Amino acid sequence: MATAKDFQNLVKPNWCPGCGDYGVQTAIQRAFAASGKEPHEFIFISGIGCSGRMSGYLHTNGFHGIHGRALPLAQGMKLANRSLTVVAAGGDGDGFAIGAGHTLHALRRNIDMTYIVMDNHIYGLTKGQASPHSDLGFKTKTTPNGVIESPLSVLQLALAAGATFVAQSFSKNLAELTALIEAGIRHQGFAFINVMSPCVTYNKVNTYEWFSQHLVSLASIDGYDPTNKGQALATLVAHDDLVTGLVYQDGKKKSYQELLYGYSAAPLVAADLHLAPEQFAELLAGFG
């Protein structure tokens, strides 16, 4: 059985010392090992930005694509080969700005895969501009007088979009994050995990300390039921989305693959590419 070490590839990340993404990297490697699968059974698709480099820092199949498009790339791969375990990742700019449309539609499409967002409330790789998750009043290079656009409530957005698995964690909470990623992989549908992953260089407000002080564990809320969508929404509103843990899971809704008419039970990559003469003749008969 593969261990977390088998998912390490010994490449030194180009992240800043102390970056939240290191914790996410460790959690991914541990969760992959815990899932019982081998490195070649995974494909990890990432977007552009600091977090986008993640695919290059894991020993699994990887596809480092273009900005904002990790999700459609990943969905195409999953539909092409349903035996692959598909995990996509990116930052809050990738997922909620340039790729926001894909995020919404991936949530409602519910293809069986996992999406991890490394959320630092800032654009780090381009050296410090506001993100769609930056707080009101936050001063950045492109908002010298403070952010005036409302930050997206990404967890509420996910619920509204019909998500079947919504979770949030913090890169410092290794055990919780690892467990959530593993649960996301096991979820039969689209699993969305937002991870607060502090940028130590360009975000001096939303720091490790800040997140530690503001994030509330859902486990500490008496009677919280992650299968109750109404309660989940109310809790998110009450805590301004600053919670950690499994927010919501709908284990009943079937995944896109299960609902697709005629979709091959065997991986599509194994399909015969040739049409039998009688199949071709039948197709031609439609054009008489």
Add this chain to the structure above:
Amino acid sequence: MVQQISWKVGGQQGEGIESTGEIFAKTLNRLGYHLYGYRHFSSRIKGGHTNNNIRISTTPVQALADQVDILVAFDQETIDFCRHELRPGAVIIAEASINPHLPAESGIVLCALPMATLAAEAGSAQMKNMVALGASLTLLGIESESCQEVVAEIFAVKGDEVVRSNLTALQRGVTALRALYPQERPDLQLAAGDKNRRLFMIGNETIALGALAGGCRFMSAYPITPASDIMEYLTNKLPQFGGVMVQTEDEIAACTMAIGANHAGVRAITASSGPGLSLMIEAIGLAGMTETPLVVIDVQRAGPSTGMPTKEEQSDLLAMIYGTHGEIPKIVIAPDSAEASFYDTIEALNLAEEYQCPVIVLSDLQLSLAQTTIDGLDDQQITIRRGKLDLQPQLPEQSEPVPCKRFLLTDDGISPRYLPGVRNGVFHVTGLEHDELGRPAEAAANRRAQMEKRLRKLDGLLFADPVRVDQRHATPDLLLVGWNATGGAIAEARERLEADGLSVNCAQVRLLHPFPTAAITPLMAAAKQVVVIEQNATGQLAQLLRMNAGSAEKIVSLRKYDGNPFKPGEIHARISEVLHGHS
């Protein structure tokens, strides 16, 4: 007796104009005529003028006729809109209740038939199109029996009563026309067809069928005129083969999802028109950089911007060749008939895997939407070639956590490929410049090596018939060059130019990138003058020829960009004008 007739039916969109044409064409196809149908329509669901033009011939046709012989008009707008296309002596079968009128001395015969009333007597005024068909066939000297079988088949699902009343309406049209216009018109009597029933398909259908026959099992696309037929056909057919068509949120997702599916190993396509292609350009660059096979169909329509969505144009050519930022290997092909669209789509899927790069199949609205008879499509000609893809690789154990060399430097620039998911086969790709291992790398020597590797892949590109040449003369007065849908009109114009005493060769360019310089240069060198005929305002193919094929001083660019397809007489007249001007 005549060998060909141009028939047109017009009215308001949503009035059954399409189905009238469909039943008419089906009938004639069964009688063994060659057909070329082309619809005029607008970007709206109901209302607005629409017409359906069907050219009927005893020999193959690939273009619209210069003039219309018979016009069926359900409203005055149709008469006003189409009158200028009618030849002297043409017949208009018009709905009597609209009080149809023509200017005096028009030379056109107006037959006002109470089609709605006759249909209502047969059961429902809606069947006025059946009355029109009965009248039309009678003018052509064709017995209405041939149409009865088609009517019975089409309305069978609606029950015997519906079939019976439609047949009655059809017969009323026959009788009414004979009563109103008893003259025999030899100039409208069609010589008999050869009784061979042919395929009757639009280009989008041959593209979609080609994709299926070429092993495509995944499509992701966003609806757009005039490309949506492709996704609609495959939505219905792919599940029969285990596959799937995904309607995405936009064209960026359509293209990247197809890249993902191709990367995982399924033959996947996307299809769109100009506005969608503009959105896909960054992703096409990604496919080039990651050496992922990808087939993108671009059914061109009139641009720029939203332009004229339902009108013909060939103005995406240079954008498709040069559109991506940076430099990637890319193949751009342009089938020159509906039949060729079938085989070329299959070939595009093969080339994409053999050369591990994006292939753009250019079509245009006329080629994709014109409905033509095709003698047959031959599945014996189909081959599936996947290049260096190894589906069952035996790989040495990955003792170190190092990815496999997906971008191994090779003499031909093409690296061995296998699919993600193979034991010991972990590999990584990135849109960043990378080394053989697929890891980001910026060192100068590696950059040069990887750029040169990618760009030399197409040095050995093999593409059958990059230029379809019809060469009658060793040193012709004229070489007529076109691409995509214009070939039929060019071929007919050529016969008229030859009749004028000129020697003329024709060439349709089918491989646009890499440019088939070797194939076309001698053709141009041998001709006294080269006329490049294309549906755009800036002469994009002419520009490519000037860049790539020499003889620039011989090139005359003949352009049309009003949204309507070239007709043979128009090409003939404009070339004659040019020659006259030059002499």
